[in-house]
Amino acid sequence: MSACSLEHLPQRQRATVAAIDWDRLAVPEARRLRELGFDEGVGVEVLHRASLGKGPIACRIGRMTVALRRAVAGRIQVALIA
Amino acid sequence: MSTLPLVALVGNPNAGKSALFNALTGARQKVGNYPGVTVERHSGRLALADGRPVELVDLPGAYSLEPGSPDERVTRDVVTGAQAGERLPDALVVVVDAANLDNHLRFTLQLLALGLPVVVALNMIDLAERDGLVLDPAVLSRELGVPVIPTVAVRRRGIDLLLEELSTAVGGATAMKLRPSDPALHEDIVTLQRRARRIATAATVSETPTRRWNHLLDTVALHPVVGPVLLLALLFVMFQSVFSWSEAPIGWIETGLAALADGIKDVLPDGFLRSLLVDGLIAGVGAVIVFLPQILILFAFILVLEASGYMVRAAFLMDRLMAQVGLSGRAFIPLLSSFACAVPGIMATRTIDDEKDRLTTILIAPLMTCSARLPVYTLIIGALIPNTRLAPLIGLQGLVMFGLYVLGIVAAFLAALVLRRTVTKGASSGFMMEMPKYQWPRLGDIGIGLWSRATIFLKRAGTTIALTVVILWALASFPQAPSGQKQSEYSIAGRIASGIEVVVKPIGFNHDIALALLPAMAAREAAVGAIATVYSIDNPDEDAGEVRLADRLKGRWSLATALAFLMWFVFAPQCISTIAVTRRETNGWKWPLFMVGYLFAAAYIMAGITYWLAVAAGL
Numbered sequence: 001m002s003a004c005s006l007e008h009l010p011q012r013q014r015a016t017v018a019a020i021d022w023d024r025l026a027v028p029e030a031r032r033l034r035e036l037g038f039d040e041g042v043g044v045e046v047l048h049r050a051s052l053g054k055g056p057i058a059c060r061i062g063r064m065t066v067a068l069r070r071a072v073a074g075r076i077q078v079a080l081i082a
Numbered sequence: 083m084s085t086l087p088l089v090a091l092v093g094n095p096n097a098g099k100s101a102l103f104n105a106l107t108g109a110r111q112k113v114g115n116y117p118g119v120t121v122e123r124h125s126g127r128l129a130l131a132d133g134r135p136v137e138l139v140d141l142p143g144a145y146s147l148e149p150g151s152p153d154e155r156v157t158r159d160v161v162t163g164a165q166a167g168e169r170l171p172d173a174l175v176v177v178v179d180a181a182n183l184d185n186h187l188r189f190t191l192q193l194l195a196l197g198l199p200v201v202v203a204l205n206m207i208d209l210a211e212r213d214g215l216v217l218d219p220a221v222l223s224r225e226l227g228v229p230v231i232p233t234v235a236v237r238r239r240g241i242d243l244l245l246e247e248l249s250t251a252v253g254g255a256t257a258m259k260l261r262p263s264d265p266a267l268h269e270d271i272v273t274l275q276r277r278a279r280r281i282a283t284a285a286t287v288s289e290t291p292t293r294r295w296n297h298l299l300d301t302v303a304l305h306p307v308v309g310p311v312l313l314l315a316l317l318f319v320m321f322q323s324v325f326s327w328s329e330a331p332i333g334w335i336e337t338g339l340a341a342l343a344d345g346i347k348d349v350l351p352d353g354f355l356r357s358l359l360v361d362g363l364i365a366g367v368g369a370v371i372v373f374l375p376q377i378l379i380l381f382a383f384i385l386v387l388e389a390s391g392y393m394v395r396a397a398f399l400m401d402r403l404m405a406q407v408g409l410s411g412r413a414f415i416p417l418l419s420s421f422a423c424a425v426p427g428i429m430a431t432r433t434i435d436d437e438k439d440r441l442t443t444i445l446i447a448p449l450m451t452c453s454a455r456l457p458v459y460t461l462i463i464g465a466l467i468p469n470t471r472l473a474p475l476i477g478l479q480g481l482v483m484f485g486l487y488v489l490g491i492v493a494a495f496l497a498a499l500v501l502r503r504t505v506t507k508g509a510s511s512g513f514m515m516e517m518p519k520y521q522w523p524r525l526g527d528i529g530i531g532l533w534s535r536a537t538i539f540l541k542r543a544g545t546t547i548a549l550t551v552v553i554l555w556a557l558a559s560f561p562q563a564p565s566g567q568k569q570s571e572y573s574i575a576g577r578i579a580s581g582i583e584v585v586v587k588p589i590g591f592n593h594d595i596a597l598a599l600l601p602a603m604a605a606r607e608a609a610v611g612a613i614a615t616v617y618s619i620d621n622p623d624e625d626a627g628e629v630r631l632a633d634r635l636k637g638r639w640s641l642a643t644a645l646a647f648l649m650w651f652v653f654a655p656q657c658i659s660t661i662a663v664t665r666r667e668t669n670g671w672k673w674p675l676f677m678v679g680y681l682f683a684a685a686y687i688m689a690g691i692t693y694w695l696a697v698a699a700g701l
């Protein structure tokens with residue numbers, strides 16, 4: 001099982017959240033992230049990436065599709081599911 | 083104040099609370115397929131199954147009782163009875179999206195901990211089924227310890243059962259009290275979330291993967307290259323259609339009004355009353371009413387975008403650009419609704435978490451071309467820009483119109499850029515947003531939306547604009563000019579305008595415009611009404627149907643003046659309602675005054691530059 005951050009997770013590769021670096025997120029951002037269901041052990045998948053360079057990503061978390069910025073996605077470590 | 087039992091609709095954003103509110107009360111609250119449609123409380127009445135009347139309140143969606151944005155604060159305050167002068171609800175209807183249980187149940191658990199009687203509406207059960215999800219409401223009910231009723235709010239399914247359960251919940255023997263000490267209230271989100279996931283799993287009978295239309299659509303809509311092109315194309319078609327599809331219906335209204343005016347001229351003798359009706363009301367108010375078709379076309383587009391779920395995709399695509407001016411993609415939604423009207427646009431900023439971010443969005447919202455500018459733009463463009471076809475479906479007039487919209491957007495972005503570095507300086511906020519599933523727009527919803535816009539528009543034309551035009555008519559009719567002098571210059575209004583003209587002459591404005599600027603302060607469309615009234619007074623003998631307002635302008639305005647006038651309207655904050663709502667939403671006069679100041683300054687400078695350049699170019 002290999003790991004990377006959600007920011008670099010290949011599209012459509014199923015994974016679970018391994019760890020979230022809460023301390024390096026702004027307080028309101030961390031709260032929203034929790035409210036949207038981000039938590040260790042939850043299944044995630046990157047669905048779409050806006051524009052090639054930066055721009056937000058759309059990912060599936062639980063049953064929900066959520067858009068977030070790459071900087072935040074970079075704080076979320078995921079474990080790939082084979 | 084009524085002492086009816088109070089029932090509140092609560093739940094996550096986009097769960098279908100407002101749709102349920104409408105189904106229960108017969109109201110026509112706005113529903114839309116994106117989180118954050120409702121931003122304030124709305125109340126209505128309904129009769130329970132046993133006939134007792136209760137007051138029902140629809141609330142903004144929230145993810146938890148710890149508010150992140152001003153709209154969520156409203157919800158928290160109502161359900162905890164913290165709102166000043168408000169009573170605690172007697173029961174809650176917690177609305178959850180059946181296809182999104184693990185997330186929505188978390189907030190439900192938190193609400194249950196409040197200790198109020200609760201009925202859960204397991205809404206959007208049809209969408210859950212479409213996704214191949216089978217749920218057991220009985221299990222859910224047992225796990226939560228409250229009644230759970232499957233509903234499809236938009237098709238009124240489950241409403242009767244819901245009303246029955248509500249009858250039991252409301253006014254049950256025990257007087258319920260808040261239990262602010264309940265541990266679950268203070269449990270952290272993660273613990274609640276895990277419990278919610280466990281319950282959701284227990285209540286799920288089976289799950290069969292289905293075809294994923296959503297994903298397919300998003301593959302196109304969010305594509306790095308195709309996505310932005312599609313968004314731009316959509317906006318282009320929207321503005322182009324506003325211009326091209328409305329020609330015929332506008333013609334019908336014009337013909338009707340002309341017939342009315344001629345009819346009155348036949349019946350009434352020349353005099354005070356006839357002038358008031360024909361020159362004042364029909365010319366002035368009529369000049370505004372003819373734009374109803376355009377406004378409805380624009381709204382139809384915006385309503386379809388809102389109902390389909392595309393709005394959040396647009397926000398997603400725009401985030402990168404918005405980030406560069408210090409805003410988030412989320413702000414794009416209020417800005418896009420400002421194309422209709424800045425007032426609901428400014429209200430919609432309540433969904434923005436970050437205070438500075440929200441303030442910036444409020445300050446730039448008036449730059450988005452609202453529908454009240456349409457009459458002004460259309461009149462000037464129709465009069466002075468040739469109606470040539472550049473390509474099939476693309477006309478020069480439509481292109482100029484599109485250019486004005488783009489100009490508004492560019493100006494808004496530049497303004498945000500400057501504001502974020504000066505008066506609303508602060509760390510850039512993030513963008514995090516739930517993306518709803520696509521839905522086929524419901525014709526009924528669009529119809530209701532259009533109907534309510536049409537009534538608002540006509541009411542405004544019949545009140546604010548009619549009043550403004552009548553006052554202007556009176557000021558422009560007296561005192562009577564001696565022969566050889568122009569009425570529009572000799573009258574009181576004419577003299578006031580001559581005063582204003584001194585200030586605006588340097589930027590190319592003529593006496594007509596000076597005269598129109600003051601009434602335009604009440605509402606932008608009133609500028610068109612004012613010009614129409616004054617021309618009508620100046621030419622009392624013409625048949626109304628004979629010479630269209632646009633043709634009258636042709637002879638009197640130079641192209642340079644017209645362009646400067648258009649530019650003025652891109653910036654000028656001429657709308658009392660916008661100023662009022664800004665004052666309300668920012669709690670004071672500081673920001674509305676700042677907004678008015680910077681926008682007028684920009685309007686003056688930009689109109690001036692346009693005029694001087696146009697003159698230099700020999701126009």
Ligand SMILES: Nc1nc2c(ncn2[C@@H]2O[C@H](COP(=O)(O)OP(=O)(O)OP(=O)(O)O)[C@@H](O)[C@H]2O)c(=O)[nH]1
Nearest residue numbers: 096097098099100101114118119120143206234235
């Ligand atoms: N298919 C289906 N769609 C529904 C149902 N209930 C609501 N909708 C749709 O879901 C979307 C959201 O509905 P709203 O009533 O605006 O949701 P809300 O909970 O008031 O949302 P906010 O005000 O943003 O918190 C709209 O597009 C509705 O037409 C349902 O039972 N079935």
Ligand SMILES: [Mg+2]
Nearest residue numbers: 099100119120
């Ligand atoms: Mg709502």
